[in-house]
Amino acid sequence: MAPSRWPERAALPAAVAGTLAVIAVVFYYPVATVFAEAVLDAGRLTLDPLLSVLGDPFYTGVVHHLFVDPAGVPAGLLAWVDAGAPPVEFGLFGFTAYQAALSTLASVALGLPGAYVLARYDFRGRETVRSLTIVPFVLPSILVAVGFLAMFGQTGVLNDLLGAVGLGPVEVVFTLEAIVIAHAFYNAPLVIRLVATAWESVDRRQVETARAMGASPLRAFLDVVVPAIRPALLTAALLTFVFTFLSFPIVLALGGLELATVEVWVFARVQALDLSEAATLATLETLVSLVLMYLYLRYESRQRATTGAGQPLPRKPLATGWATLRSPVRLALAGYAVVAAVVFLGPLVSLLLESVTAPDGSFTTAYYEFLLTQQASTAAGTARPLPAVLNSLVYGAGTLLLAVPMGVVVAVVATRGGRGSRLAETVLSAPLAVSGIVVGLGLLQTMVFGTVLFGYRLTAAGPVAVVFAHAAAAYPFVTRNVAPALGGLDSRYHDAARSLGASRLRALLDVDLRLVATAVLAGAAFAFAISVGEFDSTVLLAEGTDSYTMPVALERYVGNRSLGPNLGPATAMGTVLLAVTGLSFVAIDRLGGRWEP
Amino acid sequence: MRRRTFLRAAGAGSLAALAGCAATPTGDGTTPPPEETTGGATRTPRETIDGTPSGTLRVATYDSFTGEGTAGTYLKSAFEDEYPGVTVEFTTPSNGVNQYIQRKQSGAPIDADLYVGVNTDDLVRADERLDDALFMHSRDHLDRADTIKPDLEIDPEGRAVPYDTGYISLVYDESAIEAPETFDDLLEPAYEDALITQNAQQSDPGQAFLLWTIDAKGEDGYLDYWDSLVENGVTILDDWQPAYNAYMNEEAPMVVSYSTDQVFYGADADLTRHQVGFIEGEGYANPETMARFADTDQPALARLFMDFVLQPDHQGQVAERNVQFPAVTDAQLGETFSELAKEPPEAVTFTYDQLQGNVDEWTDAWARRVVGN
Numbered sequence: 027m028a029p030s031r032w033p034e035r036a037a038l039p040a041a042v043a044g045t046l047a048v049i050a051v052v053f054y055y056p057v058a059t060v061f062a063e064a065v066l067d068a069g070r071l072t073l074d075p076l077l078s079v080l081g082d083p084f085y086t087g088v089v090h091h092l093f094v095d096p097a098g099v100p101a102g103l104l105a106w107v108d109a110g111a112p113p114v115e116f117g118l119f120g121f122t123a124y125q126a127a128l129s130t131l132a133s134v135a136l137g138l139p140g141a142y143v144l145a146r147y148d149f150r151g152r153e154t155v156r157s158l159t160i161v162p163f164v165l166p167s168i169l170v171a172v173g174f175l176a177m178f179g180q181t182g183v184l185n186d187l188l189g190a191v192g193l194g195p196v197e198v199v200f201t202l203e204a205i206v207i208a209h210a211f212y213n214a215p216l217v218i219r220l221v222a223t224a225w226e227s228v229d230r231r232q233v234e235t236a237r238a239m240g241a242s243p244l245r246a247f248l249d250v251v252v253p254a255i256r257p258a259l260l261t262a263a264l265l266t267f268v269f270t271f272l273s274f275p276i277v278l279a280l281g282g283l284e285l286a287t288v289e290v291w292v293f294a295r296v297q298a299l300d301l302s303e304a305a306t307l308a309t310l311e312t313l314v315s316l317v318l319m320y321l322y323l324r325y326e327s328r329q330r331a332t333t334g335a336g337q338p339l340p341r342k343p344l345a346t347g348w349a350t351l352r353s354p355v356r357l358a359l360a361g362y363a364v365v366a367a368v369v370f371l372g373p374l375v376s377l378l379l380e381s382v383t384a385p386d387g388s389f390t391t392a393y394y395e396f397l398l399t400q401q402a403s404t405a406a407g408t409a410r411p412l413p414a415v416l417n418s419l420v421y422g423a424g425t426l427l428l429a430v431p432m433g434v435v436v437a438v439v440a441t442r443g444g445r446g447s448r449l450a451e452t453v454l455s456a457p458l459a460v461s462g463i464v465v466g467l468g469l470l471q472t473m474v475f476g477t478v479l480f481g482y483r484l485t486a487a488g489p490v491a492v493v494f495a496h497a498a499a500a501y502p503f504v505t506r507n508v509a510p511a512l513g514g515l516d517s518r519y520h521d522a523a524r525s526l527g528a529s530r531l532r533a534l535l536d537v538d539l540r541l542v543a544t545a546v547l548a549g550a551a552f553a554f555a556i557s558v559g560e561f562d563s564t565v566l567l568a569e570g571t572d573s574y575t576m577p578v579a580l581e582r583y584v585g586n587r588s589l590g591p592n593l594g595p596a597t598a599m600g601t602v603l604l605a606v607t608g609l610s611f612v613a614i615d616r617l618g619g620r621w622e623p
Numbered sequence: 624m625r626r627r628t629f630l631r632a633a634g635a636g637s638l639a640a641l642a643g644c645a646a647t648p649t650g651d652g653t654t655p656p657p658e659e660t661t662g663g664a665t666r667t668p669r670e671t672i673d674g675t676p677s678g679t680l681r682v683a684t685y686d687s688f689t690g691e692g693t694a695g696t697y698l699k700s701a702f703e704d705e706y707p708g709v710t711v712e713f714t715t716p717s718n719g720v721n722q723y724i725q726r727k728q729s730g731a732p733i734d735a736d737l738y739v740g741v742n743t744d745d746l747v748r749a750d751e752r753l754d755d756a757l758f759m760h761s762r763d764h765l766d767r768a769d770t771i772k773p774d775l776e777i778d779p780e781g782r783a784v785p786y787d788t789g790y791i792s793l794v795y796d797e798s799a800i801e802a803p804e805t806f807d808d809l810l811e812p813a814y815e816d817a818l819i820t821q822n823a824q825q826s827d828p829g830q831a832f833l834l835w836t837i838d839a840k841g842e843d844g845y846l847d848y849w850d851s852l853v854e855n856g857v858t859i860l861d862d863w864q865p866a867y868n869a870y871m872n873e874e875a876p877m878v879v880s881y882s883t884d885q886v887f888y889g890a891d892a893d894l895t896r897h898q899v900g901f902i903e904g905e906g907y908a909n910p911e912t913m914a915r916f917a918d919t920d921q922p923a924l925a926r927l928f929m930d931f932v933l934q935p936d937h938q939g940q941v942a943e944r945n946v947q948f949p950a951v952t953d954a955q956l957g958e959t960f961s962e963l964a965k966e967p968p969e970a971v972t973f974t975y976d977q978l979q980g981n982v983d984e985w986t987d988a989w990a991r992r993v994v995g996n
């Protein structure tokens with residue numbers, strides 16, 4: 027090795043160390059201080075909080091017998107069978123998991139056809155639609171609630187439409203269905219983006235080879251395409267399950283307290299400063315999520331779908347004139363388009379309409395004028411729209427620049443294989459599996475209040491702290507996009523580069539990342555989305571008056587009563603947020619499409 | 624926030640300043656030596672100001688008290704006009720009073736002199752969670768103490784002093800429904816699916832409504848009452864704004880809200896959907912109070928500000944801008960406000976002593992019962 031090569035050799039280990047340092051400071055340490063409350067009592071280890079939660083039928087239903095009276099379980103089982111096996115309750119955790127499972131099914135059902143259309147068909151505006159699919163992901167829950175109420179409410183748009191054709195009315199809001207549809211609205215974009223990316227990287231030559239060897243189109247699809255998209259689909263399903271398992275504000279805004287999740291209780295315990303029970307509940311939530319994550323990663327590592335190096339499958343035109351009506355697949359897709367329009371566009375368009383509608387139903391521009399008034403205001407404590415937009419964009423860009431390398435580094439480490447790498451990746455995916463309330467509380471206790479070291483109290487809050495916190499929340503998305511693609515790479519390209527004298531870093535940058543560029547790009551879009559939509563940590567760390575973001579400003583406008591007690595100002599700001607993020611995603615995809623590592 | 628001002632002065636070019644990182648010697652925290660207290664506040668003699676008031680007063684409060692056109696902004700400019708040497712700075716922690724309880728617990732400095740917007744349950748929680756007092760006594764040192772409406776006084780220790788109050792009531796649509804006379808009426812078929820309220824675990828009006836039912840049905844009867852209420856289709860949403868928004872979207876003909884509802888709309892508006900209903904001829908009083916932090920190094924200036932807030936003209940302004948009722952008997956209110964803001968014939972409220980040791984258990988038992996249904 028020539029001496030001049032050492033920086034390149036040191037680059038990867040240094041990147042790993044840097045990544046770990048960031049995550050440790052803004053994630054592991056803060057969260058550990060909260061989780062410690064679950065197992066520590068005056069400095070001594072204790073299992074009491076954990077056992078009291080597990081042994082509480084309210085939280086765990088019939089499972090609580092295992093912890094309260096394990097010896098009596100067999101007799102209890104027999105008695106239950108004798109009674110004719112009546113339905114049993116699984117408590118708050120059981121209901122939360124049930125709700126998350128339904129939400130996951132709905133998100134996959136809504137996302138998969140969308141991914142298929144985007145990956146396999148050509149139509150005008152395809153690229154733009156693809157970029158915009160991620161927009162619902164960043165909407166604050168209060169606005170989703172507003173949009174859903176206006177769309178699906180008793181006097182909503184849907185019931186108006188149904189009434190016009192002599193149907194309805196349907197009662198959707200304040201039911202489990204409403205929560206499930208809202209969760210699908212939030213998470214189907216995950217399915218669409220992840221699966222479409224995987225689908226586009228299917229090598230057409232493999233399909234053609236299979237066909238040339240006599241496989242039917244269906245056979246070729248099952249043997250080549252399905253294995254290639256399965257990891258992405260399962261990743262999306264897993265993430266959706268974890269997110270909806272941890273779902274909080276939307277559950278009470280569209281369902282009601284009777285449909286509460288565990289996270290509702292975590293929040294209530296934090297409010298009451300009963301941190302021990304809050305931490306215990308959150309620990310159990312996180313355990314459930316991480317165990318699922320680990321099982322999934324073990325499964326994924328056994329999948330070997332070669333991707334990326336070939337040419338994508340050719341796309342078919344979506345509309346073929348009158349012949350469209352004779353194509354059953356295209357007719358089915360038209361049906362899907364109607365459903366997607368109701369679920370995605372319905373709430374978004376309703377939200378836009380709300381922003382120009384006065385309480386009495388007349389057209390008004392008052393809410394946009396309100397934004398201008400706020401912009402012109404000099405009063406302390408006023409959240410002005412323009413700085414909010416700029417801050418969001420700066421933080422989003424900063425997060426992207428930080429989270430993409432972090433996510434790629436973790437993906438490289440994860441795909442190295444070796445003993446314990448699944449476990450390591452699981453632990454490194456933890457930011458996905460910890461409730462936002464707990465992360466916020468941890469950041470408050472450690473960074474905002476400060477940590478005492480060597481007689482000094484160190485505090486950190488402000489723009490850089492916000493970006494670091496966002497990056498910690500966002501990098502797992504990059505990893506989840508990039509790791510499967512890297513893992514499926516044909517290693518011959520990398521080996522060839524290495525044998526021609528490229529350093530490991532050079533081979534990674536020039537060969538591997540080029541081959542998985544679409545996945546890196548999708549990860550970057552997610553990183554930006556996470557940053558723009560983040561609220562809990564931002565509102566704590568953007569302490570002071572001038573580093574608020576769009577969601578924080580929006581929250582301020584929710585509490586603003588200057589135009590009466592309505593959400594008009596918030597919906598106007600929400601429209602701005604939608605426009606800004608929509609344009610950003612299109613820009614990221616367009617610029618990223620030309621990006622050459 | 625002197626730390627931040629200093630950093631700005633030190634040139635915000637460096638990364639540490641940009642990140643808002645700061646290191647302060649821990650001995651610097653001006654924590655007074657712990658005093659023997661009995662959960663209450665130690666009575667210190669009245670503090671006086673030598674010469675003209677000057678310096679910075681750091682007021683912690685909730686979000687919507689500050690900003691364009693709010694009571695907070697009005698008070699800041701009026702106070703600074705009156706005392707040119709003083710600057711009022713607001714800080715709005717997202718988790719309210721809890722921020723300071725937790726700061727005190729972890730030994731972090733309290734970066735504020737007084738808190739505006741303390742509820743009775745905040746006070747109860749602060750005393751339950753802390754060994755030392757978070758707030759100091761103020762009432763006996765105020766010139767305007769005698770003008771405060773007696774039934775708004777929530778703190779037996781005189782630390783938290785009311786500056787306005789809301790009354791929780793029903794807001795209903797008179798074209799769809801008649802106002803329920805009693806709590807039992809709400810269980811009738813006529814009121815099936817008719818009421819939207821808020822989650823008492825996270826919402827002030829939601830908690831007030833729950834406490835009101837506890838007052839009416841007793842500690843032993845309220846859970847059964849709620850069983851029947853849930854049976855009859857009450858909807859419990861997370862917070863006041865989503866609940867009110869659902870009501871305005873005609874999801875139900877009644878919502879738990881404030882008796883000042885009509886003030887937002889004015890006498891000329893169509894008030895069909897803004898009728899105020901007082902169940903059993905009552906409303907639940909939810910006084911908002913202000914209290915000085917025990918760790919303040921500006922006790923006299925903070926006291927001056929409290930007296931200032933209680934002046935008749937400022938009380939009128941605070942009430943109208945906050946759309947709440949004033950806390951003093953001699954507030955100067957506009958005629959329109961007095962006409963549109965409805966006061967209940969009788970006010971119900973739980974005192975500090977009644978909530979102490981109970982409010983958490985009541986709320987948790989209630990929430991479990993609702994979810995279990």
